[in-house]
Each structure stands twice: as C-alpha cells, then as structure tokens.
Amino acid sequence: MGVLQQWMNCSVLSWVLVFYCLPFLLISPVPLKKDGATVGCNSSCILRKGYFDNHYMRKCINDLAKQASSSDKDTVNRLISSQLFLRVKAKDQCYLMKKVLNFTLEEVLLPESESQYHHIQDVTNFLIKMQNELKACKHTEQKPQIENNFEKLKNKTRELGESWRNKAIGELDLLFQHLESSCSQERLLQAKPAGSTRKE
C-alpha cells in the first residue's frame, strides 16, 4: 500500500511537472527538431558581399545583358523566371542558381568567350570565381523539385534552338540579381520586405 501511495505521489508530481513545463517547452526558442537546413546553416551556399559590391563588374554584366537583349526579339520566352523557382524553398534557391550559373558558363559563356560582345571575357572570369565559391553548395531536401524545374529550363533552351544562347546572355543581369538575392550573405539574413513586389 505504501509503495502504491508513493507511486501515486510520484505520478501526481510528474504530471504537475509536465503540466508546468509543457508551455515552456512549446514556446522555447531552442528548436525541438534540429533544422540543419535553415538558411543560416547552409554555409557553403553563400557568396561574399564583395562580389555584389563590385561596381565595375556589375556594370559590365548589365551592359553585356543590355547588348544581347536588344537583339533578342523573343519577348515571350524567358529563361530565369518565377517558374524556375516554383515550389523551391528559399534555402535551396542558391543551389538552384548555382546549377543555372554552371549551365550558363559551360553552355554559353565559355564557348562564346571570343564573341563580339564587350567584356564577355571579364564577365566569364568573374562568374567562374563565383562558381568556384559555390562548389560545395548542396541542396537540402528538395532535390526532385529542383531537378524538375532545372530540367524544364533546359527543355526550353532546346525548344528555342540556337537563339537561347543570346537570350541567356541577355539575362545575365537577371542571373546576377538572383545570385545576389539567393546567395548573398546579407540577403539571406534579411527577408525581402513585404509589399516590395507585386506579381501579376
């Protein structure tokens, strides 16, 4: 009987403890489930601020894109669009952009480096540096979705034929902007303010 009473007392005490501790556990700032895939933890998917503070290269990239886009008469097809990021979480967007960067370098810029465009060699070398910095960047958990979206981009390039290369150069400004918004350390720490854009 004494043992039973002692057990009952312990049990009541335990419930009281649980009752009082539960709210604290629920609102605890320490995550119960370790989320190693948060933006801040994916440290290999970060590009240094210096890349985006480089006014000269930024201007070269924008000028190059302007040159190429002025001869791109196809205003309907767009390579880097919202479709590319469809259902891809923010923490995986840098990895996705890394894939787009690699693809653009290998398929367009390196073969075209002797082309008529101004500064294309400078831009290529600059983007290669970024590529190297993102070498260790890996996806977290959404590989099928990322691969699916990336595959759609590649399919689109096949549909467009040779003209897609010029289009890709014309979208270098978009590529750079998205690398900045997805991979730059500063941007990762601060979410884009609400109400900044209004997609149609």
Add this chain to the structure above:
Amino acid sequence: MKNVLHWQPPEGLEDDVLYRVKYKTYGTKDYHYKLECKDISKTWCDLSNETYDYEDQYYAKVRATWNYTCSTWAETDRFFPKIDTKIDPPVVNMYSGERSITINLSGPVKWKANPMDTVSFHDIYSLVQYKLAMLNNKTQQKVLHFSDETVFIPQEQVVINFISISVKDNALSMQKNMNCNLQDGTMQNIGISPTESSLQKRVQEEASDVNHLGYTSQAQQEPTFKMQQDVELPLQTPQGLHCAPVSNNESIQYGLIMKAEDFSSVQEQTEQYLKEMMPAAKNLVLYDSPNVLLNTSIAELEQAQWLHLQAVDGSPCLDLNNIQQEDSEEGEEEEYSTVVVDWDPQTKRLNIPNLSHFVSDREEEEEACTQRDFNEEEGLLSKLYKRQISEESPEDSDVYLTQFKDQWDLHVQMEE
C-alpha cells in the same frame, strides 16, 4: 518606381496625331493596352503602376494614328527598373543661423503605388552613397573635403548643421580635423572636443536611453571645450552616416551634426527626384501606311531619340558651393566659466547652475539675433528641440526651456 514612357512626335505631324500605348512583362505572352494612354495626344505615358515590380523586366510600345491611318508599333528595348532607373542628385537647401548653417538634403524616394508599400529607396539601392564636399566661397577653401570618408547613405532627408565655433589664438592656426560617424541606432551621442592638436567630433552609438540635451564647458590651460548632445534620430532603416574631416586654416571651426528627418515631411517634394524612363528604341520596324507624309513623319518617330535614360551607377556627387561662413568675432571678451547645463525634454526641466554667469552684456546684445534664429527655426537648438518633443505643440511654453533657448549659443564662449 516612377516609370514614364516618352516619345517624340512625328515631324511635321505634331497636330492631330493620337497615340496608343501597350506594355508587357518580359516572359508573358500578351501586350496590354494602357487604357489611360489610349488615343492620347500627349507624348508621354506614365507606366509606374504597370511596371511596379522593380525586379521584373518590361517592354512598352506606342503607335501613332493620324487621319484614320496608323503606324506599326514602335517598341522599346527591354526595361529593367532596378538597373535602368536614373537617380537624380539630392535637392540641397541651406539656411544660415547666427552661428550655424543648416543644410537640408532631400534624397530620392521610392515611388509608392499604395501606402502599404514599405520598401524604401535604400532597401533597393543599398550601395548608393552620396559624397559630400563643401567650399567656402570667401576663402575658396574646402571646408569639407571630398573623400571616401565624406560619404553618407541617402536618406529621405538628411539635415546637416554646421556650427561655427569662434575660437582664437594659436591653437586654431593648426590644422584641425573633425570626424563624425553616425551609425545605425536611434539614439546618438555627439561630442565635440577641440584640443590644440585636433578637433574631433564623433557620433557614437549609445546604448542607454537617456534623452537629454547637455552642455559642458570646461576650463583648462588649453582652449578646450566640450559639447555633448543626445540627438534622437528617427532612422527608418539601419543606416550609416559618415561625415567628413573638417579642416580650416583660419580661426573658424565648424561643428557638424547630420541627422535624418522624417520621411513624411519631404514626401511631396521628393517624388520628382526619382525619375525613370523607358530606354531608347532602336532599329524600330514601323508602319506600312499608304500615306507618304505619314510614312515620312513616322519614320522620324522611328528614329527618334526617345528618352533620357541613365543607369544607376556609382554615387552621385554633391558639391555645395554656397556655404556661408560666419566670421569669428575678434576682440570679443571671452568670459570663462565652468557650467553644466542639463535639459531633459521629457521632464522639461532645465538645470543651469548660476545661469546669471552666462549673461554677459554682449550676450544680451545678441539676444535679438538669437531669438530671430529661433523664430525662423534655423538654429541648431531649435531643431533639436523640435525633434525631441515633437509630440507637443510648439506653443507649449516652458519657462525653463525658453530661458535655455535664449542662452543656447553659450557654447561659443571660449577662453583665450
């Protein structure tokens, strides 16, 4: 952002020509009519609302109709608001007080389609900085040197107060430097303490939430003074302000305070400072009209230099050439005393030990000027006063405060 499409009318056909404007987002299928710009005679069309997302890219096209004949569409190049936006320099206004110069810099402001849009100019263009230089017309010397250190991030409005400090003697014949570094945070501490070797001003972040204006004058062998002011800065975003070394070989020294003003106060002015336009249309393919005259004229339209467009690049420069300089008051009998003035706008309590010590004859003569400055709200103190108790009506008279206001320029009193 404010995106306005401009075009030139066909030469010789400026009257009775009507225009239609269409726009589209890059990567979408269809162009859409801008209804407000359908059959218009003006040669511009505001597409700010339609090109609102500054991270998207757009096309616009325009068609001329005349006498039931119309041209084909003349199309712009791809327009990227974030990159193609032209940023104008800030508008500069200056006011001179008895011993201070106040400079208002109204920087560019993001165009907002609705009041819910909280994105500021700085959120979009975090790299844009203004460099500041000031030239004294009288001496042709640069009061504030143009350097990497004279840089500040454009706020919606920045107020710079230059305080002329009448200091005499050998101490001031030496090169003086002043640095001011205003970092993010809402409470700043500003101190000016010139010594024989240097005049340094620093704005430091202050963790405490003390909200008072204090003044300290100290007597030492060297002509030294110290001024401290806690200025409440309603910064909208964490920003950094850097002010320049101020040096002068004459016996004039300037204190410098930079602060951000409320965005709302300049909202109306600033809309015009940020203008973006559609890029020039080149190699346009135009019209097949039976009307030869129209064909020729629209060919002019086709070759027209459409717009003035500049990409955002680097930092706009600002050179202030009209800085007035207050002469040092030579021969002035500088009365020396050690007094601490402590004014707390929260309690509106002013503690001035032995206030009468400050009231020399000369100061009484100056009283009218000082008062005028306050009436015109040009003086430094009135600015600070306004900021710190802005929730109260200016008519709210306070004996202590008025007393202090009348004596606010005590800080120029220096010992020989």
